[in-house]
Amino acid sequence: GDSVTQMEGPVTLSEEAFLTINCTYTATGYPSLFWYVQYPGEGLQLLLKATKADDKGSNKGFEATYRKETTSFHLEKGSVQVSDSAVYFCALNSNSGYALNFGKGTSLLVTP
Amino acid sequence: EPEVTQTPSHQVTQMGQEVILRCVPISNHLYFYWYRQILGQKVEFLVSFYNNEISEKSEIFDDQFSVERPDGSNFTLKIRSTKLEDSAMYFCASSAAGGSYNSPLHFGNGTRLTVT
Numbered sequence: 558g559d560s561v562t563q564m565e566g567p568v569t570l571s572e573e574a575f576l577t578i579n580c581t582y583t584a585t586g587y588p589s590l591f592w593y594v595q596y597p598g599e600g601l602q603l604l605l606k607a608t609k610a611d612d613k614g615s616n617k618g619f620e621a622t623y624r625k626e627t628t629s630f631h632l633e634k635g636s637v638q639v640s641d642s643a644v645y646f647c648a649l650n651s652n653s654g655y656a657l658n659f660g661k662g663t664s665l666l667v668t669p
Numbered sequence: 670e671p672e673v674t675q676t677p678s679h680q681v682t683q684m685g686q687e688v689i690l691r692c693v694p695i696s697n698h699l700y701f702y703w704y705r706q707i708l709g710q711k712v713e714f715l716v717s718f719y720n721n722e723i724s725e726k727s728e729i730f731d732d733q734f735s736v737e738r739p740d741g742s743n744f745t746l747k748i749r750s751t752k753l754e755d756s757a758m759y760f761c762a763s764s765a766a767g768g769s770y771n772s773p774l775h776f777g778n779g780t781r782l783t784v785t
Contacts, residue, residue, distance in 0.1 A: 561711075593776075598778065599778055600672075600673065600760060600762075600775075600776035600777045600778045600779060601712070601760065601762075601774075601776040602776070603773040603774065606773075646712060648712075654725050655700065655702070655714075655717035655724060655725045655767055656714035656717065656725060656727065657704075657712075657714060657774065658714070659704075659711050659712035659713070660711060661709075661710065661711050662711075662712070
């Protein structure tokens, strides 16, 4: 069945460092891919999405490119801020149903 | 900005008891969902609900679980006889259209259920 694997956390970075959180997926067909973020004490929020191969989703300085050849959707940001400290979830939807299939989440801590 | 609200934020119950988790989705949304996250594990899909009926459910959503939209604003998840393994964070979500590729899901802050 469909699945998402993302890198284990926690990830600790200094402010202004470069961020990469790896995400790979297994799915039949052509799923849509998402990154969700959960700030402390809040619910999950959609950060960005891509619905087909080679699409790049971007938001708030974060980017991720849908790579079909490597079945990956890695999240990147060039310069992280303390306010980016949160848990990041990679997810997919197979486009044949309503369910989102999530990874385990990666906790990011950015220190000043 | 409109948001999904969930109550209570934390519920403690004894094994075998019934529990109802409550959610108020965004008012003009038509699709409603429950997800859960057991500590240290993935966020898992439980059920989606549209037009007053279940549109999709996972293997987790067995006969112990039920959902209801009792009025025009609330969306509830009932667990009939809780087990220790039901302890988790339960997230409610809603969307304007069906399928997360069409319309983003808006999640609540979650209810932490602890079964003792």
